[in-house]
Amino acid sequence: MLQTRHFQQNALLGLLPEKELEHLLPHLEEVSLTLGQSLSESGRHMSHVYFPLDAIVSLLCVMENGDSTEIAVVGHEGLVGVSQFMGGETTLTSAIVQSAGQAYRLKSHLLKREFDRAGTMQRLLLRYTQALLTQMAQTAVCNRHHSLDQQLCRWLLLSLDRLPGNELIMTQELIANMLGVRREGVTESAGKLQKAGLISYNRGHITVLDRQGLEDRVCECYAGVKNEYDRLLKYPAVTVAC
Amino acid sequence: MLQTRHFQQNALLGLLPEKELEHLLPHLEEVSLTLGQSLSESGRHMSHVYFPLDAIVSLLCVMENGDSTEIAVVGHEGLVGVSQFMGGETTLTSAIVQSAGQAYRLKSHLLKREFDRAGTMQRLLLRYTQALLTQMAQTAVCNRHHSLDQQLCRWLLLSLDRLPGNELIMTQELIANMLGVRREGVTESAGKLQKAGLISYNRGHITVLDRQGLEDRVCECYAGVKNEYDRLLKYPAVTVAC
Protein backbone atom coordinates (compact mmCIF):
# COMPACT_ATOMS: atom_id res chain seq x y z
CA MET A 1 0.00 0.00 0.00
CA LEU A 2 2.80 2.31 0.86
CA GLN A 3 4.27 1.85 -2.58
CA THR A 4 1.14 3.07 -4.25
CA ARG A 5 1.65 6.41 -2.55
CA HIS A 6 4.61 8.53 -3.46
CA PHE A 7 5.85 10.58 -0.59
CA GLN A 8 9.29 10.79 -2.04
CA GLN A 9 7.90 12.91 -4.85
CA ASN A 10 7.86 15.73 -2.39
CA ALA A 11 11.42 16.59 -1.49
CA LEU A 12 10.72 17.44 2.12
CA LEU A 13 8.81 14.26 2.80
CA GLY A 14 11.27 12.26 0.76
CA LEU A 15 14.20 13.40 2.86
CA LEU A 16 12.60 12.43 6.16
CA PRO A 17 13.98 9.37 7.88
CA GLU A 18 11.45 6.58 7.99
CA LYS A 19 10.96 6.94 11.71
CA GLU A 20 9.78 10.51 11.45
CA LEU A 21 7.75 9.87 8.35
CA GLU A 22 5.78 7.32 10.32
CA HIS A 23 4.52 10.05 12.61
CA LEU A 24 2.95 11.79 9.68
CA LEU A 25 1.91 8.91 7.43
CA PRO A 26 -1.48 8.32 9.04
CA HIS A 27 -2.35 11.97 8.70
CA LEU A 28 -1.21 12.75 5.19
CA GLU A 29 -4.13 13.05 2.84
CA GLU A 30 -3.72 13.21 -0.92
CA VAL A 31 -5.78 15.94 -2.52
CA SER A 32 -6.24 17.34 -6.01
CA LEU A 33 -5.52 21.02 -6.33
CA THR A 34 -7.34 22.80 -9.10
CA LEU A 35 -6.12 25.76 -11.10
CA GLY A 36 -6.86 28.98 -9.30
CA GLN A 37 -7.72 27.34 -6.00
CA SER A 38 -6.79 29.43 -2.98
CA LEU A 39 -4.92 27.65 -0.20
CA SER A 40 -4.30 30.67 1.97
CA GLU A 41 -5.68 34.16 2.17
CA SER A 42 -4.31 37.26 3.78
CA GLY A 43 -4.71 37.07 7.54
CA ARG A 44 -6.85 33.94 7.50
CA HIS A 45 -6.03 30.86 9.48
CA MET A 46 -4.91 27.82 7.48
CA SER A 47 -6.34 24.55 8.66
CA HIS A 48 -3.84 22.54 6.61
CA VAL A 49 -0.42 22.84 5.11
CA TYR A 50 0.24 21.41 1.65
CA PHE A 51 3.12 19.37 0.27
CA PRO A 52 2.79 19.63 -3.52
CA LEU A 53 3.60 16.62 -5.66
CA ASP A 54 3.04 17.71 -9.24
CA ALA A 55 0.98 20.80 -8.40
CA ILE A 56 2.55 24.27 -8.33
CA VAL A 57 1.45 26.96 -5.93
CA SER A 58 2.23 30.67 -6.19
CA LEU A 59 2.68 32.84 -3.16
CA LEU A 60 1.16 36.18 -4.04
CA CYS A 61 1.02 39.55 -2.42
CA VAL A 62 -2.28 41.19 -3.34
CA MET A 63 -2.87 44.92 -2.97
CA GLU A 64 -6.10 46.61 -1.98
CA ASN A 65 -6.85 47.55 -5.60
CA GLY A 66 -6.37 43.98 -6.77
CA ASP A 67 -2.90 44.38 -8.24
CA SER A 68 -0.75 41.43 -7.34
CA THR A 69 2.75 40.08 -7.62
CA GLU A 70 4.09 36.60 -7.17
CA ILE A 71 6.82 36.60 -4.59
CA ALA A 72 7.69 32.93 -4.66
CA VAL A 73 6.61 29.65 -6.16
CA VAL A 74 6.26 26.33 -4.39
CA GLY A 75 6.31 22.90 -5.97
CA HIS A 76 7.42 19.40 -5.08
CA GLU A 77 10.51 20.82 -3.42
CA GLY A 78 8.64 22.49 -0.60
CA LEU A 79 5.46 23.15 1.28
CA VAL A 80 2.79 25.81 1.51
CA GLY A 81 2.23 27.17 5.00
CA VAL A 82 5.53 28.06 6.65
CA SER A 83 3.70 30.48 8.95
CA GLN A 84 2.16 27.46 10.64
CA PHE A 85 5.42 26.41 12.22
CA MET A 86 7.09 29.82 12.35
CA GLY A 87 4.63 30.78 15.02
CA GLY A 88 2.71 33.52 13.26
CA GLU A 89 -0.34 31.39 12.47
CA THR A 90 -1.39 33.70 9.65
CA THR A 91 0.39 35.55 6.87
CA LEU A 92 -0.32 38.46 4.56
CA THR A 93 0.49 36.51 1.42
CA SER A 94 -2.02 34.43 -0.50
CA ALA A 95 -1.32 31.02 -1.94
CA ILE A 96 -2.96 30.26 -5.28
CA VAL A 97 -2.68 27.07 -7.31
CA GLN A 98 -0.86 27.97 -10.47
CA SER A 99 -0.74 24.53 -11.99
CA ALA A 100 -3.30 21.89 -11.09
CA GLY A 101 -2.08 18.63 -9.66
CA GLN A 102 -1.76 16.47 -6.58
CA ALA A 103 -0.54 17.38 -3.13
CA TYR A 104 -0.52 15.93 0.34
CA ARG A 105 -2.16 17.95 2.99
CA LEU A 106 -1.63 17.77 6.71
CA LYS A 107 -3.43 19.46 9.56
CA SER A 108 -1.43 22.48 10.59
CA HIS A 109 -1.18 21.57 14.24
CA LEU A 110 0.23 18.17 13.37
CA LEU A 111 3.01 19.78 11.37
CA LYS A 112 3.67 22.13 14.25
CA ARG A 113 3.84 19.18 16.61
CA GLU A 114 6.33 17.40 14.41
CA PHE A 115 8.33 20.59 14.04
CA ASP A 116 8.54 20.93 17.81
CA ARG A 117 10.11 17.50 18.12
CA ALA A 118 13.24 19.24 16.92
CA GLY A 119 14.23 16.39 14.64
CA THR A 120 15.03 16.17 10.97
CA MET A 121 11.71 17.70 10.02
CA GLN A 122 12.54 20.86 11.91
CA ARG A 123 15.93 21.12 10.23
CA LEU A 124 14.37 20.56 6.85
CA LEU A 125 11.61 23.08 7.34
CA LEU A 126 13.97 25.76 8.56
CA ARG A 127 16.33 25.28 5.66
CA TYR A 128 13.40 25.30 3.29
CA THR A 129 12.20 28.55 4.78
CA GLN A 130 15.59 30.06 4.23
CA ALA A 131 15.47 28.98 0.59
CA LEU A 132 12.10 30.68 0.37
CA LEU A 133 13.62 33.87 1.79
CA THR A 134 16.24 33.72 -0.92
CA GLN A 135 13.69 33.24 -3.63
CA MET A 136 11.68 36.20 -2.39
CA ALA A 137 14.71 38.45 -2.24
CA GLN A 138 15.81 37.54 -5.72
CA THR A 139 12.30 38.00 -7.05
CA ALA A 140 12.23 41.49 -5.57
CA VAL A 141 15.48 42.54 -7.20
CA CYS A 142 14.48 40.93 -10.49
CA ASN A 143 11.24 42.89 -10.48
CA ARG A 144 13.20 46.06 -10.11
CA HIS A 145 16.04 45.60 -12.54
CA HIS A 146 15.20 43.14 -15.26
CA SER A 147 13.05 43.31 -18.34
CA LEU A 148 9.75 41.57 -18.66
CA ASP A 149 11.33 39.30 -21.28
CA GLN A 150 13.84 38.05 -18.77
CA GLN A 151 11.33 37.75 -16.00
CA LEU A 152 9.10 35.65 -18.20
CA CYS A 153 12.01 33.31 -18.91
CA ARG A 154 12.71 33.04 -15.20
CA TRP A 155 9.09 32.31 -14.49
CA LEU A 156 8.86 29.64 -17.16
CA LEU A 157 12.00 27.94 -15.90
CA LEU A 158 10.85 28.02 -12.29
CA SER A 159 7.59 26.42 -13.37
CA LEU A 160 9.30 23.88 -15.60
CA ASP A 161 11.50 22.75 -12.72
CA ARG A 162 8.40 21.88 -10.77
CA LEU A 163 6.46 20.12 -13.52
CA PRO A 164 6.70 16.53 -14.67
CA GLY A 165 6.52 17.45 -18.36
CA ASN A 166 7.21 20.45 -20.50
CA GLU A 167 3.69 21.77 -20.87
CA LEU A 168 2.04 24.41 -18.74
CA ILE A 169 -1.69 24.98 -18.56
CA MET A 170 -1.67 28.72 -18.09
CA THR A 171 -3.16 31.68 -19.86
CA GLN A 172 -1.22 34.84 -20.51
CA GLU A 173 -3.67 36.64 -18.30
CA LEU A 174 -2.68 34.51 -15.33
CA ILE A 175 1.02 34.87 -16.01
CA ALA A 176 0.49 38.61 -16.08
CA ASN A 177 -1.11 38.47 -12.63
CA MET A 178 1.82 36.47 -11.34
CA LEU A 179 4.42 38.82 -12.69
CA GLY A 180 2.38 41.86 -11.80
CA VAL A 181 2.30 43.21 -15.35
CA ARG A 182 -0.27 43.75 -18.10
CA ARG A 183 -1.61 40.85 -20.06
CA GLU A 184 -0.57 42.58 -23.29
CA GLY A 185 2.99 42.76 -22.05
CA VAL A 186 3.03 39.01 -21.60
CA THR A 187 1.56 38.56 -25.08
CA GLU A 188 4.41 40.55 -26.51
CA SER A 189 7.20 38.86 -24.58
CA ALA A 190 5.74 35.42 -25.15
CA GLY A 191 5.47 36.27 -28.84
CA LYS A 192 9.19 36.92 -28.97
CA LEU A 193 9.94 33.59 -27.32
CA GLN A 194 7.61 31.83 -29.72
CA LYS A 195 9.20 33.49 -32.75
CA ALA A 196 12.59 32.42 -31.44
CA GLY A 197 11.29 28.85 -31.33
CA LEU A 198 11.73 28.46 -27.58
CA ILE A 199 8.10 27.90 -26.74
CA SER A 200 4.83 27.28 -28.47
CA TYR A 201 1.48 28.10 -27.01
CA ASN A 202 -2.15 28.45 -27.72
CA ARG A 203 -5.12 29.20 -25.60
CA GLY A 204 -3.70 28.42 -22.24
CA HIS A 205 -1.28 25.70 -23.23
CA ILE A 206 2.38 26.58 -23.23
CA THR A 207 4.92 24.03 -24.38
CA VAL A 208 8.59 24.62 -23.79
CA LEU A 209 10.50 23.48 -26.87
CA ASP A 210 13.99 24.66 -26.04
CA ARG A 211 14.83 24.81 -22.40
CA GLN A 212 18.43 25.68 -23.10
CA GLY A 213 17.28 28.65 -25.11
CA LEU A 214 15.36 29.95 -22.11
CA GLU A 215 18.38 29.49 -19.90
CA ASP A 216 20.45 31.46 -22.37
CA ARG A 217 18.08 34.40 -22.12
CA VAL A 218 17.24 34.35 -18.45
CA CYS A 219 18.86 36.73 -15.97
CA GLU A 220 21.20 35.62 -13.23
CA CYS A 221 18.31 35.52 -10.76
CA TYR A 222 17.22 32.08 -11.89
CA ALA A 223 20.53 30.34 -11.37
CA GLY A 224 21.16 32.11 -8.08
CA VAL A 225 17.94 30.85 -6.57
CA LYS A 226 18.27 27.38 -8.01
CA ASN A 227 21.76 26.93 -6.63
CA GLU A 228 20.64 28.10 -3.24
CA TYR A 229 17.76 25.61 -3.22
CA ASP A 230 20.14 22.83 -4.17
CA ARG A 231 22.61 23.83 -1.50
CA LEU A 232 20.02 24.10 1.24
CA LEU A 233 17.87 21.11 0.40
CA LYS A 234 20.06 18.56 -1.28
CA TYR A 235 21.71 17.06 1.79
CA PRO A 236 20.02 19.09 4.46
CA ALA A 237 20.19 16.46 7.17
CA VAL A 238 23.95 16.69 7.23
CA THR A 239 25.19 19.25 9.71
CA VAL A 240 27.90 21.41 8.22
CA ALA A 241 31.02 21.62 10.35
CA CYS A 242 31.99 25.09 11.50
CA MET B 1 26.64 47.41 35.88
CA LEU B 2 23.76 45.80 34.12
CA GLN B 3 21.83 49.05 34.20
CA THR B 4 24.53 50.81 32.25
CA ARG B 5 23.85 48.48 29.37
CA HIS B 6 20.55 48.53 27.57
CA PHE B 7 19.51 45.18 26.26
CA GLN B 8 15.91 46.13 26.33
CA GLN B 9 16.58 48.63 23.58
CA ASN B 10 16.63 45.70 21.24
CA ALA B 11 13.18 44.22 21.11
CA LEU B 12 14.29 40.62 20.80
CA LEU B 13 16.66 40.83 23.74
CA GLY B 14 14.19 42.90 25.69
CA LEU B 15 11.50 40.26 25.39
CA LEU B 16 13.68 37.45 26.67
CA PRO B 17 12.96 36.19 30.16
CA GLU B 18 15.81 36.95 32.52
CA LYS B 19 16.82 33.33 32.75
CA GLU B 20 17.46 33.02 29.05
CA LEU B 21 19.08 36.41 28.82
CA GLU B 22 21.64 35.25 31.34
CA HIS B 23 22.88 32.61 28.93
CA LEU B 24 23.76 35.33 26.47
CA LEU B 25 24.81 38.22 28.70
CA PRO B 26 28.43 37.19 29.08
CA HIS B 27 28.79 36.91 25.31
CA LEU B 28 27.06 40.04 24.11
CA GLU B 29 29.51 42.63 22.97
CA GLU B 30 28.53 46.20 22.21
CA VAL B 31 29.98 47.49 18.96
CA SER B 32 29.73 50.67 16.91
CA LEU B 33 28.51 50.17 13.38
CA THR B 34 29.66 52.76 10.87
CA LEU B 35 27.78 53.97 7.83
CA GLY B 36 28.39 51.68 4.91
CA GLN B 37 29.93 48.89 6.95
CA SER B 38 29.21 45.43 5.60
CA LEU B 39 28.01 42.84 8.11
CA SER B 40 27.33 40.06 5.66
CA GLU B 41 28.29 39.36 2.08
CA SER B 42 26.80 37.00 -0.43
CA GLY B 43 27.78 33.44 0.35
CA ARG B 44 30.27 34.35 3.08
CA HIS B 45 30.15 32.91 6.55
CA MET B 46 29.15 35.33 9.31
CA SER B 47 31.13 34.98 12.50
CA HIS B 48 28.63 37.06 14.45
CA VAL B 49 25.01 38.04 14.41
CA TYR B 50 24.01 41.60 15.30
CA PHE B 51 21.23 43.00 17.46
CA PRO B 52 20.95 46.68 16.48
CA LEU B 53 20.18 49.25 19.16
CA ASP B 54 20.08 52.58 17.37
CA ALA B 55 21.85 51.42 14.20
CA ILE B 56 19.89 50.48 11.09
CA VAL B 57 21.00 47.76 8.71
CA SER B 58 19.74 47.18 5.20
CA LEU B 59 19.48 43.75 3.68
CA LEU B 60 20.41 44.14 0.05
CA CYS B 61 20.37 41.93 -2.97
CA VAL B 62 23.25 42.91 -5.22
CA MET B 63 23.42 41.89 -8.87
CA GLU B 64 26.51 41.02 -10.85
CA ASN B 65 26.58 44.44 -12.51
CA GLY B 66 26.39 46.23 -9.18
CA ASP B 67 22.71 47.14 -9.30
CA SER B 68 21.11 46.57 -5.95
CA THR B 69 17.80 46.66 -4.13
CA GLU B 70 17.01 46.73 -0.46
CA ILE B 71 14.74 43.88 0.41
CA ALA B 72 14.32 44.57 4.10
CA VAL B 73 15.57 46.81 6.84
CA VAL B 74 16.60 45.76 10.34
CA GLY B 75 16.76 47.98 13.42
CA HIS B 76 16.21 47.64 17.13
CA GLU B 77 13.25 45.38 16.52
CA GLY B 78 15.30 42.53 15.10
CA LEU B 79 18.62 40.97 14.31
CA VAL B 80 20.95 40.56 11.36
CA GLY B 81 21.84 36.97 10.59
CA VAL B 82 18.76 34.79 10.48
CA SER B 83 20.59 32.30 8.27
CA GLN B 84 22.73 31.44 11.29
CA PHE B 85 19.90 29.70 13.07
CA MET B 86 17.85 28.69 10.04
CA GLY B 87 20.54 26.20 9.18
CA GLY B 88 21.83 27.63 5.93
CA GLU B 89 24.96 29.21 7.41
CA THR B 90 25.29 31.62 4.49
CA THR B 91 22.89 33.73 2.48
CA LEU B 92 22.88 35.50 -0.87
CA THR B 93 21.86 38.85 0.59
CA SER B 94 24.29 41.44 1.88
CA ALA B 95 23.80 43.42 5.06
CA ILE B 96 25.01 47.03 4.97
CA VAL B 97 24.83 49.59 7.74
CA GLN B 98 22.43 52.26 6.58
CA SER B 99 22.53 54.40 9.67
CA ALA B 100 25.50 54.36 12.00
CA GLY B 101 24.94 53.46 15.62
CA GLN B 102 25.35 50.84 18.31
CA ALA B 103 24.56 47.16 18.24
CA TYR B 104 25.24 44.05 20.26
CA ARG B 105 26.98 41.27 18.54
CA LEU B 106 27.07 37.63 19.45
CA LYS B 107 29.05 34.75 18.04
CA SER B 108 26.85 32.92 15.57
CA HIS B 109 27.29 29.51 17.13
CA LEU B 110 26.18 30.85 20.50
CA LEU B 111 22.96 32.12 19.00
CA LYS B 112 22.46 28.79 17.34
CA ARG B 113 23.02 27.05 20.66
CA GLU B 114 20.46 29.23 22.36
CA PHE B 115 18.04 28.71 19.49
CA ASP B 116 18.38 24.95 19.85
CA ARG B 117 17.30 25.12 23.48
CA ALA B 118 13.83 25.56 22.05
CA GLY B 119 12.85 28.21 24.57
CA THR B 120 11.55 31.74 24.25
CA MET B 121 14.48 32.77 22.10
CA GLN B 122 13.56 30.21 19.48
CA ARG B 123 9.96 31.34 19.45
CA LEU B 124 11.04 34.95 19.15
CA LEU B 125 13.52 34.32 16.39
CA LEU B 126 11.05 32.33 14.36
CA ARG B 127 8.36 34.94 14.66
CA TYR B 128 10.87 37.61 13.77
CA THR B 129 11.87 35.65 10.70
CA GLN B 130 8.27 35.48 9.65
CA ALA B 131 7.98 39.24 10.04
CA LEU B 132 11.04 39.55 7.83
CA LEU B 133 9.37 37.35 5.22
CA THR B 134 6.41 39.68 5.28
CA GLN B 135 8.56 42.75 4.87
CA MET B 136 10.35 41.21 1.92
CA ALA B 137 7.12 40.24 0.23
CA GLN B 138 5.63 43.67 0.66
CA THR B 139 8.80 45.31 -0.57
CA ALA B 140 8.65 43.20 -3.69
CA VAL B 141 5.09 44.15 -4.50
CA CYS B 142 5.77 47.81 -3.67
CA ASN B 143 8.71 47.82 -6.08
CA ARG B 144 6.41 46.60 -8.77
CA HIS B 145 3.32 48.66 -8.34
CA HIS B 146 4.05 51.91 -6.56
CA SER B 147 5.65 55.15 -7.60
CA LEU B 148 9.06 56.22 -6.47
CA ASP B 149 7.39 59.00 -4.47
CA GLN B 150 5.47 56.50 -2.42
CA GLN B 151 8.40 54.18 -2.03
CA LEU B 152 10.51 57.02 -0.71
CA CYS B 153 7.84 57.79 1.88
CA ARG B 154 7.77 54.15 2.89
CA TRP B 155 11.53 54.05 3.17
CA LEU B 156 11.67 57.21 5.26
CA LEU B 157 9.02 55.91 7.62
CA LEU B 158 10.68 52.54 8.00
CA SER B 159 13.91 54.32 8.86
CA LEU B 160 12.22 56.75 11.19
CA ASP B 161 10.64 53.90 13.14
CA ARG B 162 14.10 52.57 13.86
CA LEU B 163 15.78 55.84 14.78
CA PRO B 164 15.84 57.64 18.12
CA GLY B 165 15.35 61.08 16.54
CA ASN B 166 13.96 62.46 13.33
CA GLU B 167 17.18 63.02 11.44
CA LEU B 168 18.80 60.64 8.99
CA ILE B 169 22.42 60.83 7.91
CA MET B 170 21.99 59.64 4.37
CA THR B 171 22.79 60.97 0.93
CA GLN B 172 20.35 60.71 -1.94
CA GLU B 173 22.89 58.56 -3.70
CA LEU B 174 22.67 55.95 -0.95
CA ILE B 175 18.90 56.06 -0.83
CA ALA B 176 18.92 55.46 -4.57
CA ASN B 177 21.04 52.34 -4.06
CA MET B 178 18.62 51.09 -1.44
CA LEU B 179 15.55 51.63 -3.55
CA GLY B 180 17.29 50.40 -6.68
CA VAL B 181 16.62 53.61 -8.64
CA ARG B 182 18.63 56.50 -10.07
CA ARG B 183 20.04 59.15 -7.81
CA GLU B 184 18.28 61.81 -9.90
CA GLY B 185 14.99 60.12 -9.28
CA VAL B 186 15.49 60.42 -5.56
CA THR B 187 16.46 64.08 -5.96
CA GLU B 188 13.19 64.72 -7.70
CA SER B 189 10.98 62.81 -5.26
CA ALA B 190 12.76 64.24 -2.24
CA GLY B 191 12.36 67.68 -3.77
CA LYS B 192 8.61 67.20 -3.84
CA LEU B 193 8.56 66.17 -0.20
CA GLN B 194 10.68 69.15 0.73
CA LYS B 195 8.45 71.56 -1.19
CA ALA B 196 5.48 70.07 0.61
CA GLY B 197 7.21 70.83 3.90
CA LEU B 198 7.41 67.21 5.00
CA ILE B 199 11.17 66.94 5.15
CA SER B 200 14.17 69.18 4.92
CA TYR B 201 17.57 68.02 3.86
CA ASN B 202 20.98 69.14 2.85
CA ARG B 203 24.12 67.30 2.04
CA GLY B 204 23.36 64.01 3.60
CA HIS B 205 21.18 65.19 6.46
CA ILE B 206 17.48 64.53 6.14
CA THR B 207 15.15 65.84 8.83
CA VAL B 208 11.57 64.68 8.93
CA LEU B 209 9.38 67.65 9.78
CA ASP B 210 5.94 66.15 9.33
CA ARG B 211 5.65 62.49 9.96
CA GLN B 212 1.89 62.52 9.53
CA GLY B 213 2.34 64.05 6.11
CA LEU B 214 4.52 61.14 5.09
CA GLU B 215 1.94 58.70 6.40
CA ASP B 216 -0.71 60.44 4.35
CA ARG B 217 1.29 59.94 1.18
CA VAL B 218 2.67 56.47 1.73
CA CYS B 219 1.17 53.41 0.12
CA GLU B 220 -0.57 50.67 2.04
CA CYS B 221 2.66 48.66 2.11
CA TYR B 222 3.99 50.55 5.08
CA ALA B 223 1.04 49.98 7.38
CA GLY B 224 0.71 46.36 6.32
CA VAL B 225 4.24 45.54 7.32
CA LYS B 226 4.12 47.58 10.50
CA ASN B 227 0.98 45.89 11.72
CA GLU B 228 2.43 42.51 11.01
CA TYR B 229 5.58 43.33 12.99
CA ASP B 230 3.44 44.49 15.88
CA ARG B 231 1.30 41.41 15.75
CA LEU B 232 4.22 39.01 15.58
CA LEU B 233 6.56 40.68 18.01
CA LYS B 234 4.49 42.54 20.55
CA TYR B 235 3.51 39.64 22.76
CA PRO B 236 5.31 36.87 21.00
CA ALA B 237 5.88 34.72 24.05
CA VAL B 238 2.16 34.12 24.34
CA THR B 239 1.01 31.08 22.47
CA VAL B 240 -2.15 31.71 20.51
CA ALA B 241 -4.84 29.16 21.13
CA CYS B 242 -6.02 27.22 18.08
Added chain:
DNA sequence: AAAACTCTGTACGCTATCGCACATAAGGTA
Protein backbone atom coordinates in the same frame (compact mmCIF):
# COMPACT_ATOMS: atom_id res chain seq x y z
C1' DA C 1 -25.70 26.69 -36.52
C1' DA C 2 -25.71 30.71 -33.98
C1' DA C 3 -24.46 33.11 -30.05
C1' DA C 4 -21.64 34.03 -26.21
C1' DC C 5 -17.45 33.84 -24.20
C1' DT C 6 -12.43 33.36 -23.69
C1' DC C 7 -7.89 33.95 -25.25
C1' DT C 8 -4.59 36.22 -28.05
C1' DG C 9 -2.76 39.90 -31.24
C1' DT C 10 -2.11 44.76 -32.37
C1' DA C 11 -2.13 49.63 -32.24
C1' DC C 12 -1.53 54.23 -30.10
C1' DG C 13 -0.79 57.80 -27.04
C1' DC C 14 0.81 58.39 -22.17
C1' DT C 15 3.85 58.38 -18.17
C1' DA C 16 7.49 57.13 -15.10
C1' DT C 17 11.79 56.20 -15.07
C1' DC C 18 16.29 55.76 -17.30
C1' DG C 19 20.85 57.33 -19.02
C1' DC C 20 23.55 60.97 -19.80
C1' DA C 21 25.37 65.59 -19.54
C1' DC C 22 26.19 69.54 -16.97
C1' DA C 23 25.37 73.20 -13.74
C1' DT C 24 25.31 74.78 -9.06
C1' DA C 25 26.26 74.64 -4.28
C1' DA C 26 28.25 73.36 0.06
C1' DG C 27 32.16 71.64 2.79
C1' DG C 28 36.70 70.30 3.43
C1' DT C 29 41.61 71.12 2.38
C1' DA C 30 45.83 73.33 0.92
Added chain:
DNA sequence: TACCTTATGTGCGATAGCGTACAGAGTTTT
Protein backbone atom coordinates in the same frame (compact mmCIF):
# COMPACT_ATOMS: atom_id res chain seq x y z
C1' DT D 1 41.76 82.54 -0.17
C1' DA D 2 41.66 79.33 -3.79
C1' DC D 3 40.93 74.65 -4.86
C1' DC D 4 38.90 70.21 -4.80
C1' DT D 5 35.62 66.91 -3.65
C1' DT D 6 31.04 65.67 -2.72
C1' DA D 7 26.10 66.46 -2.88
C1' DT D 8 22.29 68.21 -5.22
C1' DG D 9 19.51 70.35 -9.14
C1' DT D 10 18.06 70.31 -13.96
C1' DG D 11 17.36 69.39 -18.58
C1' DC D 12 17.24 66.69 -22.27
C1' DG D 13 15.98 62.48 -25.47
C1' DA D 14 15.15 57.40 -25.13
C1' DT D 15 12.38 53.55 -23.64
C1' DA D 16 9.79 50.09 -21.16
C1' DG D 17 5.67 49.33 -19.63
C1' DC D 18 0.77 51.22 -18.90
C1' DG D 19 -4.19 52.03 -20.14
C1' DT D 20 -7.36 51.67 -23.50
C1' DA D 21 -9.59 50.15 -27.48
C1' DC D 22 -10.65 46.86 -30.63
C1' DA D 23 -10.12 42.89 -33.89
C1' DG D 24 -9.69 38.04 -34.81
C1' DA D 25 -9.58 33.32 -33.57
C1' DG D 26 -10.76 29.40 -30.85
C1' DT D 27 -14.07 27.23 -27.49
C1' DT D 28 -18.30 26.53 -25.15
C1' DT D 29 -23.15 27.14 -24.72
C1' DT D 30 -27.63 27.49 -26.51
